[in-house]
Amino acid sequence: MATILDGRKVSKEIEKEIKAEVLSCDKNGYRPPHLVAVLVGEDGASKTYVTAKMKACEEVGFKSSMIRYDDTVTEEEILAEVDRLNDDDGVDGYIVQLPLPKHISVEKIIDRIDTAKDVDGFTPANFGKIDQEHHSLLPATPMGIIELLKRYDIETKGKHCVVVGKSHIVGMPMSILLAGPGDATVTLCHIHTKNLEEHTQIADIIVVAVGKPGLITGDMVKDGAVIIDVGTTRVPDSSKKSGFALKGDVDFATVEPKASYITPVPGGVGPMTIASLIMNTMIAYKKRMNF
Ligand code: GUN
Numbered sequence: 001m002a003t004i005l006d007g008r009k010v011s012k013e014i015e016k017e018i019k020a021e022v023l024s025c026d027k028n029g030y031r032p033p034h035l036v037a038v039l040v041g042e043d044g045a046s047k048t049y050v051t052a053k054m055k056a057c058e059e060v061g062f063k064s065s066m067i068r069y070d071d072t073v074t075e076e077e078i079l080a081e082v083d084r085l086n087d088d089d090g091v092d093g094y095i096v097q098l099p100l101p102k103h104i105s106v107e108k109i110i111d112r113i114d115t116a117k118d119v120d121g122f123t124p125a126n127f128g129k130i131d132q133e134h135h136s137l138l139p140a141t142p143m144g145i146i147e148l149l150k151r152y153d154i155e156t157k158g159k160h161c162v163v164v165g166k167s168h169i170v171g172m173p174m175s176i177l178l179a180g181p182g183d184a185t186v187t188l189c190h191i192h193t194k195n196l197e198e199h200t201q202i203a204d205i206i207v208v209a210v211g212k213p214g215l216i217t218g219d220m221v222k223d224g225a226v227i228i229d230v231g232t233t234r235v236p237d238s239s240k241k242s243g244f245a246l247k248g249d250v251d252f253a254t255v256e257p258k259a260s261y262i263t264p265v266p267g268g269v270g271p272m273t274i275a276s277l278i279m280n281t282m283i284a285y286k287k288r289m290n291f
Pocket of ligand 1: 095096097099120140141169273
């Protein structure tokens, strides 16, 4: 029986710690941190994520704002919004929720974000400092995973970590964080990897972020492995009020009995991403206020 890595519980602990800091700022007469989210279009998952991020802000006492555009918005309009947010002294951090409509270049938008306000940790300047001791803002999901491992005293030093998926948001920065500060031996697998199971079967820690429900099955993991599931695919489920269920990339039923620790979906990595966003906003705020 694996221990469940309870991201919901840990994120609540982190939010409590941040809330105490916000209260102390308030007592000393300072304004609260302010996080802005830019949401383009009507993608259901994106709306859910952004709503959860705004709710977390409210819970810790941050000011939060959501700026919405419909999916006919032009790239120039989003770039102009980014410029406005960069110049706004009352904004400590902001995110542009991805994915964006195809006619908008994600690269151009990210390149334009002020690195000091880049609480997603997506800009080249922040990304380039991931493995440095004095890093800036770390990418939120990998940062949340590292924090979750730390709070369960799971050592990465000298471990063989297999990361599956090489996205800019999760897999790529995750592999750098594990190999750099984490001192792990890392294998980065992806869509073109041959015989994926040959890699996963020898892993001490597996982080999977590809969006393919049930990709990792029990026969692909060794006894005692730590399993981190970043997948959140919506699959139709008539028993749910929403009409869908969230499915991870790990086949929980066959993997959990072999694992030592495992994240559930939902309630594992997702809440930790939000907690990291809150932590990054606090870091950006303190720098802006010269604390
Ligand atoms: N889309 C999926 N995950 C993320 C995230 O962490 N940040 C942003 N901005 N968009 C996302």
